[in-house]
Amino acid sequence: MSTVLRIILQRLALGLLTLVIVSIVIFAAVNSLPGDFAQAILGQAATPEAVAAIRTQIGLDDPPVTRYLLWLYGAVQGDLGISFAQANFTTFTGSSNNVTVADQIAPRFANTMFLAGVTAAIAVPLAVTLGILAALYRNSVFDRAANIFTLSSISSPEFFVAYVLILFLAVLNPILPSLSNIYADMAMGDRLKATLLPALTLTLVVTAHMMRMTRAAIINLLASPYIEMARLKGMSPLRVILRHALPNALAPIINVIALNLAYLITGVVVVEVVFVYPGIGQLFVDSVKIRDIPVVQACCLIFAAAYILLNLTADILSILSNPRLRHPK
């Protein structure tokens, strides 16, 4: 057990290190902007005095290393700064209650997690079932059709799938709403209904890859002697796959599931924009367009953290599902 624990701790430390380096990259990228934040915040109202005041207020006169450490220190504590749009708004209205980036992101983050959760709940069982069926009936009409269908849905851009679904399920046959109108205290059923169309879109995009990998992982094992043995003793093909092939194919399958959940994080941006889903991806794209640097920085950090975390999970789970590592000699 100790070797496994050590490997996992190593991976965790490596993941943390990666995250720190990524945060440095993000910070450096943002700080390579020409001009400076103060001017960007004030926009057209940038008189020299105001710029100087803002500079001292948000500490732009400090050297970059100090600023990075302060930013990181704040980010760890959940303080991601104040968005430019909000800062502008408060200077215009003269009010003093600042809405921080963290306040803006928190509810949207929950929404995005909900979307990703619904997607995973549909996609993972569907993909694994279809993958097992494709492996069971390999080289049949079903397998060929599934192959063509999955290749096409992997290749389609998310917005194509999204608009096709909107056209058929929301506009021509009004079954589901085409815009995901989500607000804070919504009943669970309504919320699920509003989320279903974006979740279906993501499912179609993600399922294909997981299914192909499940099929490939199982088929890879079918040539092994112990499968031959199970077949020869008269087991039914389904039982051979479920009892003998699947447990050994679990490591690559779990790995690909985790990787695809990580991919969801990227896919979520486009899908949220299509359905106007109030998630973090939508906020990110809006902030990119108005160059709201603190929000962009914060969203980027969150996306990167989630991505690294899921990749790490994939790594650790594939270690854990390997019996040779779990029970060392």
Added chain:
Amino acid sequence: MSVWLWIVLAFVGMGALAWAGRWAGQVATSNAPRFRDMPFGVAFGYVFAAACIIGGIWLWFLPGAVFFRWAVQGFVLFAIAAFIFRLVFRHVGTAATKRLFRAMPLTAAFGILVIIIYAILAIFAGAIAPYGQSEILGAANVVPGGDPAMGGNPLYPLGTDQIGRDILSRLIYGAQNTVGIAFVTTLIAFFLGGSLGFLAATVGGWLDQLLSRAVDVLMAIPGLIFSLLLMTIASVWADGEKALLTVYMILIIAVIDSTRVFRLARAVGTGIVVMDYIEAARLRGEGMGWIVFREILPNAMAPLLAEFGLRFCFVFLTIASLSFLGVGIQPPLADWGTMVRDLGPFINFAAFAPLVATAPLMAAGAIALLTVAVNFVVDWMLQKSSGLKE
């Protein structure tokens, strides 16, 4: 919610039908092996396929299902075209290409055919397109067909977009811009990632470590997110210069995607570097350039070529997504991602006139079709080179 109930009921009904059908078959043929040994899954499959065919025929004759009819017609047409294409090239050309086409699955023939069509459209866009890509011609009317009763004009067969540009011309020019830019980006990514990867494999040591760790960090950030962040910064740098922003976008995506190429090139390269002929070249006193480009590159061509196809798909989809989000290829250049973004909202009016959904779906479908085609070809190449049978 009743829709979901119907779906569940349909599946249960099909299951029952499959069970009954198998039982009836067993009784009628007095346990012929075909029915006796049939698993339930296969029986269900037959019923499901029959249901799909009946449903398809019903949809075909439904007056409102115009898109379904188009999709089926397009599918059949392309299948026939791919079949004829394969048939022709089985008898025309050199012996090598004849052999290639003889063993080719229909999907790969379809892929090659589509890629050729796109290449022709992209190269000769200026000659094929009836109008200029940013020429504002008349009133906006996104209904295709040019039916004057619907406010259309027969001069613009696919209609005109939201500011009155010919949609057909923009679709054709889109092949040039979108595909061309994606192709250039992939080439740069390959040159960058490939040469650095081979260099890391040949030199090894601290250079290898440095490059590999840098690539690890870059790959830890999701690609689309990182390119969006960098595009924000690039848009400040470009300061409203649209052509410059497009150049920045090409460079950003090329650098981000070159990390994947680097990984592959390094992995393939380290396998080749230990070969005897590299040793011989080193002893001959060849320089680094010779070793990388004349010794390693030709031997790493097969996996790199397959990767080129896949990478092109990813780059193409990333650029389309960026354009769709409004930070990619900038107007007035015609580009499919931007077209979907501009024309997409019209889909919400499809309840009144279903045809308004044609233009955005065609632009998005053009992207999908090319990536599907490239994927089919790459799939076939990988299958051929790996010799995977079962």
